[in-house]
Amino acid sequence: MESPIAPPPVWGDRLGVDRRGRLVADRYRLERLLFHGPGGTIWIAQDEVLRRRVALKQILLSRDLPAARERELRELTLRGARALALLSSPYVVTIYDILPSTTTGPVLVMEYVEGSSLADVVRDRGGLPVGAVATIGVAVASALLAVHEVGVVHRDVKPANVLVAGDGRVKLTDFGIARRMRSTSAAFAEESRRAAEPGHAVGRQVRGSPAYLAPELAAGVEPGPPTDAWSLGGTLFAAVEGHPPFASDTAQETFRSVLNDPVPPAPRAGALAPVINGLLVKSPALRMTVPHALDQLRPIADDPTGLAVRLDGWPPLSA
Structure with a gap:
């Protein structure tokens, strides 16, 4: 009996909704x-x-x-x-x-990671337990350390770009707007100082998610590890509270809120509060670093390695 002829390749075509089996x-x-x-x-x-x-x-x-x-x-x-x-x-x-x-x-x-994004998990479950969020934080902070060690800034850390597998693994994804670091430490500090001046206008077009955008990026400063640290803080805030720290009706309003409004309290954060507050410091020079955050997260985490997050009733998240 002859094997069925395979469907023709679709290379060069859109991978649309009707392409199964191609x-x-x-x-x-x-x-x-x-x-x-x-x-x-x-x-x-x-x-x-x-x-x-x-x-x-x-x-x-x-x-x-x-x-x-x-x-x-x-x-x-x-x-x-x-x-x-x-x-x-x-x-x-x-x-x-x-x-x-x-x-x-x-x-x-x-x-392929069989699971869901952290954004979907939070949408379905609401704010997550502190120990589970700390475990997720260990994984994301460890990912960012690896990213920064090769001279890259992720620039879009947010719950939608954190994958949580059915077996508990946590992975950072979507490097679509990642870039090589360009600013020296001194240049980054000077740009950040200018951005923090009262009345500083929002600068050039910024790629990323406004709700998790560091203040210095919204003001047009070149990205660096502190910008990813801020986004990590926003992600931890959203995971434990069930919503991002900043959100407005438009991207421009959200940018200005990030720049000008105080960071809201995180009443559910418990032992995570010092880490979240440290990462969400407006000045990048005073902000908690990713390595420091990692050290602070490990004692709080259910799994200090960050390799397996556990939630009550956690099922494999396959379709």
Whole structure:
């Protein structure tokens, strides 16, 4: 009996909602659609060469996109892929390959983590127990240490970019706007000092999530490890309280709130409060560092290694 003929490859086409069973690059067979939106598509796929499951993330490029914007998006995707490729950490999602030649957008081939984002977990459960949040914090802080050691700033740490697997593993993902550090310590401190001056206007266009954006980034300062530290603090705040520390109706209003409003209290934080408060200091020069936060989180965590977060009734989060 002859084997059925495989469907034709879809390489060079959009990985749309109706592509189940098709091959990408004559290697990756699409199994299940995880996400589909205007900016991208994520599929679970089977690597038929190495016989393992992977995640395929395509950055969709509109046909009417200006050429300069298309080049920028391709460069951002490649930059994020290269940042991921530098890393070898149990707390960071692994990238296996990038397939850049498709006409509708590059495709990242990545480690598949079966689970949910921390944002989804908090949405479904509300604020999480302090010990579990501290364990998640250990994992994210450990990931950021690895990121910073290779000279990269993540720039978009938030609950939606923290994956929590059904087996308790926690991994940082989405390095799409990560970049190499450019400012020296002295230059970063001077830029941050100017940004903190009263009446300083919001600066150039900023990429990232406003609710987790460090004040100095909103003011146009080059990113550095302190900006990721702030975002870690915002992520811990959201995980334990069930909502971000800053949120307004528009991105501009949120930026100004981050810059000008005091950090709200975190009544559920308990032993986490000193860490959250230290990370959410407006001045980057006075802000708690990621290594210091990691040292403070370990004694609070249910798992001081950060390798397995446990929640009551925690099920495998498969579809």
